[in-house]
Amino acid sequence: MRKLVYGMAVSLDGFMEGPKGETDWMSYDPGQENDEYIRRFDAFLRGRKTYERMVRMGAGADAFKGIKSYIFSNSLNEVKAGFQHVKSDGLKWVRQMKNEEGKDIALYGGAILGSAMVNAGLVDELVLSVQSILLGDGKPMFLNISQRIRMKLIKTRAYTAGIILHYQVKNE
Amino acid sequence: MRKVILSVAVSLDGFIEGPNGEYDWCFGHTDQDYGMSDFIKRIDALFIGRKTFELMGNNTFGKKMHYVFSNTLKKTSGDTEIISEDVSAHVKNIKAMKGKDIWLFGGASLTTSLLNEGLVDELSLAVHPVLLGGGKPLLQGLKGRIKTKLLDFKTYHTGLVSLSYQVL
Numbered sequence: 001m002r003k004l005v006y007g008m009a010v011s012l013d014g015f016m017e018g019p020k021g022e023t024d025w026m027s028y029d030p031g032q033e034n035d036e037y038i039r040r041f042d043a044f045l046r047g048r049k050t051y052e053r054m055v056r057m058g059a060g061a062d063a064f065k066g067i068k069s070y071i072f073s074n075s076l077n078e079v080k081a082g083f084q085h086v087k088s089d090g091l092k093w094v095r096q097m098k099n100e101e102g103k104d105i106a107l108y109g110g111a112i113l114g115s116a117m118v119n120a121g122l123v124d125e126l127v128l129s130v131q132s133i134l135l136g137d138g139k140p141m142f143l144n145i146s147q148r149i150r151m152k153l154i155k156t157r158a159y160t161a162g163i164i165l166h167y168q169v170k171n172e
Numbered sequence: 173m174r175k176v177i178l179s180v181a182v183s184l185d186g187f188i189e190g191p192n193g194e195y196d197w198c199f200g201h202t203d204q205d206y207g208m209s210d211f212i213k214r215i216d217a218l219f220i221g222r223k224t225f226e227l228m229g230n231n232t233f234g235k236k237m238h239y240v241f242s243n244t245l246k247k248t249s250g251d252t253e254i255i256s257e258d259v260s261a262h263v264k265n266i267k268a269m270k271g272k273d274i275w276l277f278g279g280a281s282l283t284t285s286l287l288n289e290g291l292v293d294e295l296s297l298a299v300h301p302v303l304l305g306g307g308k309p310l311l312q313g314l315k316g317r318i319k320t321k322l323l324d325f326k327t328y329h330t331g332l333v334s335l336s337y338q339v340l
Contacts, residue, residue: 012295012320012337013311014186025317118303128184132322132337134287136314142185145305148197151184153301153331163325165333167184167301 003104004094005041006114007127008141009162015138016111023053025133027161038064042103045086045094047113048073055080072113091120098122115143121171126151131162174267175293176219178276178283179211180310182297187307188278197302199330206298207326207334216272219263219286221279225252239266239274241282260289267291280312288315292339295320301331 009026010016017023044067046054051071061069061082070084079085086093094117097105107114107123117123128141151167158164181198182188189195199206212233220228222242230238230252238252239262245254255262263286266274276283276292286292297310320337327333 012297013309013314018317126184130335132320134311134314134318134320136311136316136318140185142303142305145185145303147305148190149303149305151301151303151331153327153333156325156327156333158322158325163322163333163335165184165299167331 002098002100002102003124004045004098004107004117004122005104005125005127006107006117006123007129008109008114009129009131010141011131011133011135011138013134013136014141015135016109016141017139018135019137021139025135026131038067040104041067041106043068043070043097043105045070045072045105045107045113047071047110048076050109051076051079051083091116091122094122095120111139111141111143114141115145118142118149118169119144119146123169124171125154126167126169128165128167129162130165174217174269174271175273176263176267176276176286176291177211177215177273177294177296178278178287178292179296180278180283180298181300182310183300183302183304183307185303185305186310187304188280188310189308190304191306193308197300197304199298199300199332203330204328206328206332211275211296214273215275217266217274218277219274219282220277221282224277224279233275236275237271259285260291263289263291280308280310284311284313287311287318287339288313290339294323294339295335295337297335297337299333299335301333 070086071079072086072090074088150170154166154168217237219239222245225240230250240254243256319340323336323338325335
């Protein structure tokens with residue numbers, strides 16, 4: 001079965017964005033998306049807001065070779081060429097996708113999509129890039145987690161702007 | 173100058189207590205030490221809120237000076253001092269006194285006000301491998317961003333990660 005890996009950058013106090021949606025405090029880790037890490041995936045899943053931010057920054061669907069980019073949104077009518085649109089039944093869709101042949105699947109925010117996947121027991125691994133900053137307020141990394149979810153630590157790696165904590169999710 | 177170190181257990185989603193005040197998810201120190209005895213040697217005083225103080229007393233971690241932050245508490249005995257007003261000035265005085273470092277024990281409002289005043293030197297977070305989904309956040313009412321620098325980290329086989337930061 002393909003694994004779903006949820007990765008995100010968070011502040012030390014657990015926010016994904018500042019109070020006004022700021023992400024300027026995140027620093028890119030050259031090691032995080034290195035070839036070795038990326039090689040285990042052939043699909044990236046993103047929510048609408050993350051997609052819109054990508055489009056604003058001018059990023060295309062083909063940023064990573066051989067990886068299909070899926071956008072989850074029931075409010076968008078269409079997505080740009082190269083992106084795949086998952087318009088409804090996202091959880092069902094992911095459940096099916098995990099059963100198909102293929103490499104692992106990476107999920108990149110936001111909190112709504114990620115939390116729904118965690119609640120549905122679909123996330124196998126969690127990769128938090130914890131940045132060395134307290135924001136004080138903002139958008140929390142998880143929303144409406146319905147019960148305690150335990151993790152098993154797989155590995156940690158410190159880098160210049162923070163530390164990466166990599167967990168296996170214990171879906172009971 | 174003595175350092176003030178916030179040392180606290182947090183869930184992976186940043187809570188210090190569960191939705192109903194639970195802390196049964198904390199590993200405690202029954203299975204192993206998690207660096208606690210080294211930390212205890214480093215300090216000779218605690219900054220502590222009234223509620224925690226009333227639960228814990230002043231001898232849980234051996235003989236240490238307890239500075240209790242409270243507007244209601246009037247008298248105490250032993251190695252205890254109550255701080256009710258002019259918190260910032262008191263803390264500055266205590267930091268300038270001779271002694272070892274000081275453990276900032278929590279809770280959220282004391283911690284946040286000392287962070288806002290720039291009086292916290294280090295953060296030591298025992299990050300537990302669990303999502304609680306809700307509860308009492310580590311901080312409440314921070315005025316703005318605070319940059320930190322990762323000093324050290326240690327992982328334990330239980331999945332606990334101990335992170336030490338310098339407040340910049």
